[in-house]
Amino acid sequence: MSGSCLFVQPIRATTLPLSKHLIPKQLTRHSTTTKINLITSFSLYKPIYLTRCCSKDPFVAVDDNKYVNKQVISLTPRLYDYVLSNVREPQVLRELREETAKLHGSKMQVSPDQAQLLAMLVQILGANRCLEIGVYTGYSSLAVALALPESGRLVACERDDKALEVARRFYERAGVLHKVVIKHGLAIDTLNSLLSNGEEGTYDFAFIDAEKNMYMEYFELLLKLVRVGGVIVVDNVLWYGRVADPLVNDSKTVSIRNFNRAVFEDERVSISLVPIGDGMTICRKR
Ligand SMILES: C[S@@+](CC[C@H](N)C(=O)[O-])C[C@H]1O[C@@H](n2cnc3c(N)ncnc32)[C@H](O)[C@@H]1O
Numbered sequence: 001m002s003g004s005c006l007f008v009q010p011i012r013a014t015t016l017p018l019s020k021h022l023i024p025k026q027l028t029r030h031s032t033t034t035k036i037n038l039i040t041s042f043s044l045y046k047p048i049y050l051t052r053c054c055s056k057d058p059f060v061a062v063d064d065n066k067y068v069n070k071q072v073i074s075l076t077p078r079l080y081d082y083v084l085s086n087v088r089e090p091q092v093l094r095e096l097r098e099e100t101a102k103l104h105g106s107k108m109q110v111s112p113d114q115a116q117l118l119a120m121l122v123q124i125l126g127a128n129r130c131l132e133i134g135v136y137t138g139y140s141s142l143a144v145a146l147a148l149p150e151s152g153r154l155v156a157c158e159r160d161d162k163a164l165e166v167a168r169r170f171y172e173r174a175g176v177l178h179k180v181v182i183k184h185g186l187a188i189d190t191l192n193s194l195l196s197n198g199e200e201g202t203y204d205f206a207f208i209d210a211e212k213n214m215y216m217e218y219f220e221l222l223l224k225l226v227r228v229g230g231v232i233v234v235d236n237v238l239w240y241g242r243v244a245d246p247l248v249n250d251s252k253t254v255s256i257r258n259f260n261r262a263v264f265e266d267e268r269v270s271i272s273l274v275p276i277g278d279g280m281t282i283c284r285k286r
Contacts, residue, residue, distance in 0.1 A: 087112045097112070103166075125205055129203045131225065134157070136209075138163075142170055156180050158182070164184055204230045233281070240278065
């Protein structure tokens with residue numbers, strides 16, 4: 001069946017797990033295992049696309065022809081397990097993730113594969129001065145701090161003091177507290193004060209992961225703070241897939257959709273939208 005494609009329209013589901021009535025008619029001739037393997041399991045928006053009718057194939061893909069015969073895979077739970085089994089997550093990050101899992105809002109933190117990508121970017125850049133907007137309990141910032149050299153600095157902006165307590169404890173446990181400058185307060189105020197301090201063009205790397213309807217404002221300030229050749233990574237640019245759904249028009253979705261369009265058209269940066277986690281755009285300042 002290689003190359004052939006059965007394309008099933010996306011369905012919407014708020015609570016899945018799989019139940020018989022959610023399995024499209026087109027799949028009824030396949031075994032349950034096959035159906036389960038063919039159905040993705042993202043929690044809010046569950047597209048069902050498939051190309052190969054073989055239960056051993058762990059992937060689904062969008063329409064071949066439209067994408068010049070390129071097989072564009074989408075993660076199934078099994079394939080994502082495989083991805084995660086190939087992530088080298090430091091022990092201290094795993095402990096932080098496990099502790100955070102018990103907290104309200106734990107789904108806000110980046111995934112281990114995303115954190116590894118952030119750390120990799122910091123290392124590739126040879127970054128020394130970094131910024132993070134939206135720390136929560138510190139998972140992504142700890143990954144960045146661990147990747148920084150001893151002389152490196154990460155300015156970590158967060159308004160929630162309870163979450164920061166956890167972050168600080170884990171920076172300490174990981175032996176990187178000396179690399180992190182914690183800024184408790186509204187991120188916009190912190191960024192403006194760094195600019196007033198004459199720090200324009202002095203940062204190598206920044207990560208945006210806070211209020212979705214403030215992305216444009218964060219981005220503009222960070223473009224000033226980051227040097228030419230520096231990188232700004234923006235999280236949640238796919239927003240559970242809602243950005244691609246014309247029927248979803250709540251304020252956060254619209255903000256992110258507008259942000260994505262603005263960045264796409266912005267000649268001041270080179271960009272790459274990476275479909276990892278909830279989607280990350282990597283922007284390099286020209
Ligand atoms: C998605 S979470 C960050 C997750 C974190 N990057 C991680 O991977 O663990 C967003 C965080 O941004 C913080 N936040 C939201 N708006 C903010 C603002 N205006 N200034 C500072 N922090 C803000 C929230 O309190 C929340 O902890």
